[in-house]
Amino acid sequence: MANTILHPGPEASSSALVRVSVPVLGATLAAFATISFVLCMLLGFVVPEWGLHRPWLQFYQGLTGFDLRSLLLGILQSVIFGGYAGALIAAIFNFVSRRFG
Numbered sequence: 001m002a003n004t005i006l007h008p009g010p011e012a013s014s015s016a017l018v019r020v021s022v023p024v025l026g027a028t029l030a031a032f033a034t035i036s037f038v039l040c041m042l043l044g045f046v047v048p049e050w051g052l053h054r055p056w057l058q059f060y061q062g063l064t065g066f067d068l069r070s071l072l073l074g075i076l077q078s079v080i081f082g083g084y085a086g087a088l089i090a091a092i093f094n095f096v097s098r099r100f101g
Contacts, residue, residue, distance in 0.1 A: 017101060020093050026086035033082030037074050041066065 040056055045066050057063045060077050063070040 018097050020090040022087050022090040022094070025090040026083040029086030029089075030079045030082035033078040033085075034075055037078045038071075041071060041074065 037056060037060075043050070044054075044056075048066075056074060057065070060074050062073050
């Protein structure tokens, strides 16, 4: 399959609207937030004196420390908050792109 970037061809119309997939961006940010949460909690478990886990404990509701309940609750909140943020950002971007782009 040819690399279309390196081969000249018909140019895309400059008036084509750019759209972002709402579910894809929502899932991407949910995965990012979840992976970041788990990595920070693991790092906090390994080296608690660094204190890198403290922001998660402050901003996520109901987290008490390094127990299984807090880990599961944090993962759930990461999926919800990340998915919400991604979906909202994509929807706003698509609206603004349609309206002003």
